[in-house]
Amino acid sequence: MNVLISLAAVVVLFLVGLLGGLPVLDIVFGILLPYAALAVFLGGLVYRVLGYARVPVPFRITTTCGQEKSLPWIRQAKLDNPSSIWGVIGRMALEVLCFRSLLRNTRTRLLEGGRLAYATSLTLWLAAMAFHWSMLVILIRHLRLFTQPVPGAVQWLQDVDGFLEVGVPVIYLSTLVFLVALAYLFLRRAVNPQLRYISLLDDYLLLFLLLGIGLSGFSLRHLIKTDIVAVKELTLGLATFRGVSLATLGTISPLFFGHLFLVCALLAYFPFSKLVHMIGIFLSPTRNLANNNRMVRHVNPWDYPVKVHTYEEYEDELREKMKAAGIPVEKE
Amino acid sequence: MPTPDEMAYYRQEELLEIDYRPPERGWMDTPVDFRRGSYIYPGKAKMLEILGLPNPRDWAVTDEDWKLPDNWKQIVLEGMAERLRKYRSFKVFMDSCVRCGACADKCHFFIGGGDPKNMPVLRSELLRSVYRKDFTALGKVLGKLGGARELTVDVIKEWFYYFYQCTECRRCSVFCPFGIDTAEITMMGRELLGLLGIYVNWVIEPVANCYRYGNHLGIQPHGLLDTLEFMADDIEEATGIRVDIPMNKKGAEILFVTPSGDFVADPGIFTCMGYMLLFHELGLDYTWSSYASEGGNFGLFTSHEMIKRLNAKIYAEAKRLGVKWILGGECGHMWRVLHQYMDTVNGPADFLEVPRSPITGTVFENARSTKMVHIMEFVADLIHHGKLKLRPERNDYVRVTFHDSCNPARAMGLLEEPRYVLRHVCNHFYEMPENTIREQTFCCGGGAGLGTDENMEMRLRGGLPRGAAVRYVQEKYGVNRLAAICAIDRATLVTVCDYWAPGVKVTGITELVANAMVFEGEHERKVDLRLEPIPGMEGEQESEGSGSDE
Numbered sequence: 110m111n112v113l114i115s116l117a118a119v120v121v122l123f124l125v126g127l128l129g130g131l132p133v134l135d136i137v138f139g140i141l142l143p144y145a146a147l148a149v150f151l152g153g154l155v156y157r158v159l160g161y162a163r164v165p166v167p168f169r170i171t172t173t174c175g176q177e178k179s180l181p182w183i184r185q186a187k188l189d190n191p192s193s194i195w196g197v198i199g200r201m202a203l204e205v206l207c208f209r210s211l212l213r214n215t216r217t218r219l220l221e222g223g224r225l226a227y228a229t230s231l232t233l234w235l236a237a238m239a240f241h242w243s244m245l246v247i248l249i250r251h252l253r254l255f256t257q258p259v260p261g262a263v264q265w266l267q268d269v270d271g272f273l274e275v276g277v278p279v280i281y282l283s284t285l286v287f288l289v290a291l292a293y294l295f296l297r298r299a300v301n302p303q304l305r306y307i308s309l310l311d312d313y314l315l316l317f318l319l320l321g322i323g324l325s326g327f328s329l330r331h332l333i334k335t336d337i338v339a340v341k342e343l344t345l346g347l348a349t350f351r352g353v354s355l356a357t358l359g360t361i362s363p364l365f366f367g368h369l370f371l372v373c374a375l376l377a378y379f380p381f382s383k384l385v386h387m388i389g390i391f392l393s394p395t396r397n398l399a400n401n402n403r404m405v406r407h408v409n410p411w412d413y414p415v416k417v418h419t420y421e422e423y424e425d426e427l428r429e430k431m432k433a434a435g436i437p438v439e440k441e
Numbered sequence: 442m443p444t445p446d447e448m449a450y451y452r453q454e455e456l457l458e459i460d461y462r463p464p465e466r467g468w469m470d471t472p473v474d475f476r477r478g479s480y481i482y483p484g485k486a487k488m489l490e491i492l493g494l495p496n497p498r499d500w501a502v503t504d505e506d507w508k509l510p511d512n513w514k515q516i517v518l519e520g521m522a523e524r525l526r527k528y529r530s531f532k533v534f535m536d537s538c539v540r541c542g543a544c545a546d547k548c549h550f551f552i553g554g555g556d557p558k559n560m561p562v563l564r565s566e567l568l569r570s571v572y573r574k575d576f577t578a579l580g581k582v583l584g585k586l587g588g589a590r591e592l593t594v595d596v597i598k599e600w601f602y603y604f605y606q607c608t609e610c611r612r613c614s615v616f617c618p619f620g621i622d623t624a625e626i627t628m629m630g631r632e633l634l635g636l637l638g639i640y641v642n643w644v645i646e647p648v649a650n651c652y653r654y655g656n657h658l659g660i661q662p663h664g665l666l667d668t669l670e671f672m673a674d675d676i677e678e679a680t681g682i683r684v685d686i687p688m689n690k691k692g693a694e695i696l697f698v699t700p701s702g703d704f705v706a707d708p709g710i711f712t713c714m715g716y717m718l719l720f721h722e723l724g725l726d727y728t729w730s731s732y733a734s735e736g737g738n739f740g741l742f743t744s745h746e747m748i749k750r751l752n753a754k755i756y757a758e759a760k761r762l763g764v765k766w767i768l769g770g771e772c773g774h775m776w777r778v779l780h781q782y783m784d785t786v787n788g789p790a791d792f793l794e795v796p797r798s799p800i801t802g803t804v805f806e807n808a809r810s811t812k813m814v815h816i817m818e819f820v821a822d823l824i825h826h827g828k829l830k831l832r833p834e835r836n837d838y839v840r841v842t843f844h845d846s847c848n849p850a851r852a853m854g855l856l857e858e859p860r861y862v863l864r865h866v867c868n869h870f871y872e873m874p875e876n877t878i879r880e881q882t883f884c885c886g887g888g889a890g891l892g893t894d895e896n897m898e899m900r901l902r903g904g905l906p907r908g909a910a911v912r913y914v915q916e917k918y919g920v921n922r923l924a925a926i927c928a929i930d931r932a933t934l935v936t937v938c939d940y941w942a943p944g945v946k947v948t949g950i951t952e953l954v955a956n957a958m959v960f961e962g963e964h965e966r967k968v969d970l971r972l973e974p975i976p977g978m979e980g981e982q983e984s985e986g987s988g989s990d991e
Contacts, residue, residue, distance in 0.1 A: 114586070157536075164529040167745075170781055170852070172614045172622060174880040177854030179807045179818055182825060183861070189880070190854040192807075204618070210543075211618040215876055217546040217906075223457050223941065225552065225909045227876035233543060237618070304542045306463035307562050309588040312540055381579045386619055389537030394530045395620035400854060403811035406784045411527055415746055416493065417753040418652050420732050420761055426653075427662055434663035436688050436731060439761075 112299060115314035119321045122374050129366025135358045138366045139343055146373035153380025154388070161392050167409040169402050172395040192401045201397055205390060208237055233297070240290035244319075246270055246283040247326075254344040278330060288323050291316060311383055318375050325368035335362035445478030446894040448940055451901055456553075463557040469570065469590050471558075473602045475502055478898035481605055481891065484640030488649040492747075496638025502601070507594070509637050514592055518575055520636045521629075525576065530625045535572045537619045538565060544613040544623075549884050550606055553902030558603050561613035561623040567603055568630055571596065597634070604630035605641055606899055608888035609742070609774075610847035615880050627889070632744045640743065644890035647739045651751050655734040656701035662688075662731035668704050669729070672714045679714075679972055681964030684721040689762065690728035694799060696759050697727050699770025699816075700737040702928030703949070709931045711970045712771060712949025716816070718970075719951065722960050723800055723823075727768070733758035736775040737928060741782075742890040749786040752778055756787045759812075766796035767813040771949050773846035773927030774888065776815060780853045784811045801826040815849075817858040817926060820954060824865045830959040833868050835966065838976040839922045839953065840869040842914045844907065844934065845882035846927035856880075859926055859950055866950075866957035871918040877910040885925075887933030900933060901940055908941020915942050923947050 129138025175186025191197045203209035216230040250267050253259040271279035295316045298304045329335055339360045346353035379385075391397065424431065424438055431438050443449040464471055480502050489497035498508050510516065525532050544561040546552060551559040558564060566588070573580030573589035580589030590596070609624035634640070647657035654661055660668065669686045677683050687693060699716065703709035720727055733754040740747030759767055769779055784790065793812040796805040803822045805814045823829050843863055849855040856879050863870050877883050885892075886903025914920040923938060923945050925931060931947055938945040956969045969975050 111586075161529060161533060164526060164532050166529045167527060168782060168785055170530060170622065170625065172611055172620060172851055173854035174615055174851070175854060176856045177807070179805075179855070179858065180803070180822055180825070183821075183857045186854070204620075208618055210616055210620065211541075213616055213881075214543050215547075215616075217552055219457070219459060219461075219552070223453065223905060223909055224913075225906055227874070233541060237541070301542070302462050303545050303557065303560065304540075306468065306557055307540050307542065307545075307560065307566065309540065310583070310586050311588065381577070383537070383539045386537040386539050389533045390619050392529065392533050393537070393620035394533075395614055395622045395625075402780050402784065403808040403813065404806070406788050406810045409785050412786065415750045415753070417750050417757075420754075420757060423653075423655065423732050430661060430663045431689075431731070434666050436662050436666060437691065 111308060111310045112313050115310055115317050118314060119317040119371070122318075122371055123321055123325065123367045126367035126370025127363040129370065130361070130363025132355075132359065135361070135366065136355075138370055139358055139361070140347065140352070142373050143347055143369065146376040150376040150379050157380055157385055157388055161388065165410045166394050166398070167411060168394075169398045169400075169407040170394050171398045171400040171402075173400050177400060191399050192404070193399060197397060197399050201391070204396055208234055210396075211237060232293075236290045236293045236297070239286050240294060243283040243287040243290065247281075247287060250281065250283070254341055255348040257341075257345055276331065280331065284323065284327055288320070288327070291320050291323065295320070315375075315378075315382060315384065318371055318378070322368065322371045322375065325364060325371065329362075329364055329368055333362065333364050335365045336360045340365060445476075446897050448897060448901065448936060450478070451898060451940075453940075456898075456901060456905075459553070459555040461555045468557060468563060468566075469585065472595060473599045475598075475602065476898075477895075479606075479896065480602060481641035481643050481893055481896050484638075484642045484645035488642065488645045489638060489640070491649040492645070492652055494638060494640070494645075495636060498638065507598070507639070509594070509597070513594075513597070513637050516636050517592060517597070517633050520633050521572065522576070524629055524632065525572075528625075528629070530622065531629050534565065534619075534621045534626060535569055535576075538562060538569070538621055539619075541618065543616050543618065544621075547613045547616050548623075549608075549610070549612070549886055549903045549906045550899065553886070553905035554899070558599075559606060561617075561621075564603055564607060564623055565621065565626045567596070567600055568626060597637070597639070600630050601634055601639055604634065605891060608847070608884045608886065608891055608903065610884035610888055611851040612847070612881065612883065615851060624889075628741075628745070631742065635744055641890060643893040643896075644739050644742045647890075648743055648747060648751065651735050651739065655730075655732045655754060656704070657735055657737060657739060658701045658705060660701060660704060660734065665704065665729075665731050665734055669713075669717070672710060672717065675970070675972060676714050676718060679968050679970055680718065680960055680966060682718070682721065682960055682962060684717045686717070687728040689730055689732070691762050692764075693728035693762060694726040694765050695728070696733070696755075696762060696764040696767045697729060697770070698733055698736040698755055698767060700772040700775055700928035701735045702737065702772075702932055703770065704734075706932055708935070708947055708952070708971075709928050709949065711952040712931070714970050715949065715951035715953075715955035716770060718955040718958065718960065719820070722958060723828075725799065728762060728764070730758045730762065736769055736772050736779070738775060738778040739890060741774050741778055745786075748778055748782050752783050753787050755779075755783065756790055759790070760792050765794045766808075767793070768796075768816060768819060769813055770816050771926035771928070771951060773848040773929055775848075775928075776855070777848035777852040779811065779813050783813070798822055800828050815855060815858070816951060817855060817862060820951070821858040821861045824862060829954075831866055831957045832959055833866050833957050835957050835969075835975055835978065836867045836953055837869065839867055839948075840871065840918060840920045841867050841922040841924050841948070841953070842871050842873050842911065842918075842920045843878070844873075844885070844911075844923055844925040844930060845878050845880075846925055846930055847882060847884050847888060849926060850880055850882050854880075855926075859924075862950055862954060863924060866953050869918075871914050871920055873910040873914050877906065883907040883910065885927075885930045885933045885937055887936075888929050892929055892933040897936075900936060904933070904937030904941060907934070908937045911938055911945055912942035915945055921945055924950050924953065926950055
């Protein structure tokens with residue numbers, strides 16, 4: 110049900126986007142909506158970051174995944190259980206760049222007679238790495254549309270990405286990896302009964318949006334080509350706030366507008382969706398704090414006094430019994 | 442006929458018929474099934490009154506009407522809003538989950554039971570769905586399609602069931618790519634329930650006891666002294682040594698705090714006897730405290746405020762007695778509180794000194810702010826400096842494996858010290874499979890206040906992964922002893938082992954240390970601290986162990 114609704118939603122979005130091929134509407138879909146989507150995206154992210162930053166971290170609740178720093182002759186796991194800021198930076202870098210925690214993933218199976226088997230399970234990690242990194246490469250490649258002259262690094266990345274030299278124009282490896290990884294992530298969610306059970310509309314919607322963007326982008330380059338010079342005029346115009354002539358806009362194919370509209374939808378939806386994990390991963394108190402709890406005091410900014418049962422109250426209640434047992438008391 | 446709160450009620454074949462496939466019906470439409478053996482009885486009114494907690498009343502989980510206050514919904518939503526303002530963890534964890542499912546088969550309750558709501562991701566969704574409905578724009582608009590749902594009494598009942606089916610062990614948080622910590626979610630869920638006066642008695646009675654008498658069991662000072670004297674008698678029988686019991690002694694160098702579970706129950710008492718012997722042999726200037734006679738802190742299973750209310754005793758007593766620093770015994774969640782909360786909630790302990798071992802001179806720099814050292818750190822340092830005279834062959838009849846307790850492993854990283862000690866006091870130490878130890882260790886199934894008999898089915902199910910790992914080393918290496926540095930473990934793993942790996946006994950490490958230690962002036966050691974004959978050391982002329990026949 111969630112699958113169908115989100116698929117339909119993305120198809121509708123794409124069809125709506127095609128309308129950008131019509132005169133006048135091309136201004137809406139080509140210029141106004143991208144700016145609006147970008148504004149929502151950036152504004153939303155800033156709002157989110159500030160929202161999290163405003164909330165204090167009352168306790169240092171690091172999840173430790175290795176040996177603590179204790180006696181000098183015991184070897185500390187400095188990255189999995191950091192006690193210094195450098196250790197934390199290392200741990201966070203591993204999390205953000207290599208998905209360290211996901212790399213630990215195992216699959217548990219119940220065997221005959223209550224035996225349990227744990228197998229290393231790297232497919233999710235692999236798919237997640239493939240998806241995120243290929244997306245980064247694709248994003249960087251797209252910089253060539255927003256810069257003039259194109260920076261050497263972007264050109265270089267593009268060359269490396271196209272090293273297969275298959276097809277005219279060459280098919281980028283990142284595009285294939287991106288699509289295959291997304292397809293895997295979708296199939297996994299749709300086929301595994303437990304995952305299907307926990308999946309929400311949000312989960313499928315984002316997968317379909319990304320797949321739609323990837324497929325329409327692939328088509329634009331390889332199947333139903335558009336006037337790439339005009340597209341660059343548009344994108345450069347957007348990036349430099351110089352605008353673009355109506356005549357140029359008119360030569361861009363509807364498919365491009367479909368592609369662009371899906372991107373706009375993704376950008377605008379981003380701050381409201383689970384994609385804020387992009388921020389959350391940096392702010393998770395179980396990962397971004399050093400396990401130096403007994404070395405350095407952590408202060409809770411909203412700490413308040415609480416009602417305790419004092420020693421005096423305790424002794425007042427039990428003094429006679431304590432004296433009879435020979436336990437020293439404060440007041441005889 | 443056995444009842445659902447007895448182990449014998451559950452046949453293994455039946456318990457192992459686990460169906461991991463979720464039901465056809467969506468989880469939001471699947472109500473809770475309160476079956477006996479899988480939930481814990483509610484907190485008694487009297488306990489709530491002692492602690493000044495809201496809505497004290499007597500009620501039953503199976504009642505239709507839980508006697509909630511009229512404005513219960515407002516209370517919960519305001520409580521949620523407050524916590525979203527106070528805890529970044531809570532807010533970030535509400536938003537960050539991508540439902541990748543990596544956590545699903547990491548939970549011992551899911552592995553042993555198959556209930557989809559015991560997948561950590563879904564346990565969080567129980568709260569997250571309400572968060573979406575009342576705190577996010579999209580949730581308000583999309584409703585159920587957006588994963589949002591109305592807060593109803595049924596949701597409260599579901600929270601109660603599943604937040605008391607989480608042992609706050611944090612295993613899932615090791616695997617989560619965003620470090621989402623279900624313990625944190627469960628703690629919030631329990632706090633919100635607490636605002637309505639919903640507690641379980643197995644937690645709130647110990648809390649009330651601890652508040653009033655200094656320990657979870659409600660042992661009064663003279664009773665505590667009697668208990669320790671009784672142990673001293675057994676120690677004398679086993680070793681020929683009479684140990685002192687310094688109680689509330691002003692001016693002692695060290696305050697010793699350990700979980701009260703070790704005062705009463707087998708096998709915890711043997712660990713306690715181990716401490717007494719060790720300190721005697723070292724000539725340590727230490728004291729017990731009757732007022733701070735609990736290292737454990739069931740406040741952790743109640744609310745952040747209750748952590749502080751109970752924990753306050755430790756520093757207060759250290760100050761009153763004028764000790765220099767604090768030494769803590771073997772306990773799990775106790776060390777989560779001491780390590781991650783104590784200094785923040787009740788510090789700074791600027792009236793204490795940085796802990797320094799009077800025997801080796803080692804300064805425990807890693808505890809320089811909190812001023813509290815773990816007994817395993819203390820003992821490892823002693824052994825490292827050759828300060829203990831050990832005869833590990835006395836423990837040769839013990840083939841031991843080590844269960845990393847959740848909190849020392851995942852909230853501290855105390856992994857090598859206990860192993861170092863074990864290797865020096867036992868000749869036969871075997872590790873369980875690597876996916877079940879260290880930071881990946883499995884819970885005993887009874888932590889976070891779930892270790893009561895009325896919860897027997899869930900304890901056995903939750904204990905399956907640990908039990909299976911124990912049985913693995915039992916079959917492979919002939920392991921007959923499971924060492925654990927946690928009082929809850931020593932209480933609950935006995936059941937887990939009896940059920941899933943019969944023949945394996947549970948022990949604390951200090952018990953094994955004391956068994957291996959050679960004491961000044963000891964008589965011939967024929968029995969161990971359990972007063973059971975030590976195989977190979979019984980002495981030829983005797984047909985019975987000297988102390989085992991009483």
